[in-house]
Amino acid sequence: MKPRNLAVGIMILLGIVIAMVPENTTKPFKLTAQQMLNAVNDGTEMVHPDLLADWLINKDPSIQLIDVRSSDEFEKFHLDQAINVPRADILSPDYREIWDQGVKFNVIYSNGSTTAHDAWMILRQLGYQNIGVLMGGLNYWTEVVMNPKSPAAILPDDEIAKYEFRKGASQALGGGSASAPATSAEIEVQKPKIVPRKAKKAPQGGC
């Protein structure tokens, strides 16, 4: 047999093989269950309201706020500059460019943090890395940044400095009057989930 006839035969054979095997829809999920569990345990996606307020006041251009609540809720109230991507639509090709980019850090928020976390989990599994979740959502944001409570006078200086910052941030970001229209169901679920500030205080006090 001539070599080229052999080559043609091999090509046709390979063609038959590839036509008969099921098409490989390469797994869309980039992270294994274990990697995902590690990511959840680390909790590094959580963005504390203080940190976000700092970014917003400094007009950090690399921050992009994404509101994953429904468009109705978004219409009623949303943070300045936020983009509305309802949770149901996060996989829509229209929004792909929002996630699939390496320039901006997306901070997702909802009223509590459940909805935002749902979205984060799915997007993180798809391999998108530059995504954070606003800790405690709008509820906690309102509590901490928009209407900060003055600390007891006996607290250390850095607590008072933090309060001063929050008061300033509140004014700068139009706080005081802002109230997040939280749905009661989510608040109830979310309240216990709000990461206690103690965790943050502990190292600060120690140092």
Place this chain on the structure above:
Amino acid sequence: MGPLIPNEIIAGNWNFLIAFVIGIGFGFVLEQAGFSSSRKLAGMFYGYDTVVLKVFFTGAITAMLGLLFFSLFDWIDLSLVYVNPTFLWSAIIGGVIMGLGFITAGFCPGTSVCAAAIGKIDAMIFIVGIFLGIFIFGESFPLLQNLFVAGDMGSPKLNQVLGISGGVLALLVILAAAIMFWIGEWAERKFPREEY
């Protein structure tokens, strides 16, 4: 695993080096296939030499089978592989212009560079023509812009348009190629030309 650069397995800086190596390989294959001879290329149109068809189709089939098998083995994520968008009218008109240039000059852009590299003067003049064409196109782009983007079809793949799986399309393309090769060689016997 792949593609290597979008998956950040190797850094994007490697792009140029890889392109450089592939470019040299491509030029080498063109020269080895005899494509720096404009008579050989023109032979495709007159039927006395169909090696152009055979080389390019073999290249395409090899790459196609390679990608499909790599995808099957999970070595490459085809959804991350860039597919050139289709602008229908640009493609048709550009194809006609390219074909005209091909048959009148006896080179396509890649083979002209190969031929110029081995010292063919007509190829060098052809390259000057390429840059002239690029210049004219660039300067007249505002006039052509609407035509340029007309018929935007996104990045469809032929198997998606036909509604069949990639593997079945691959088999059809291979069979079509084998038939074309057979017809090509028949034409070579039918329209022989000596000494070219």
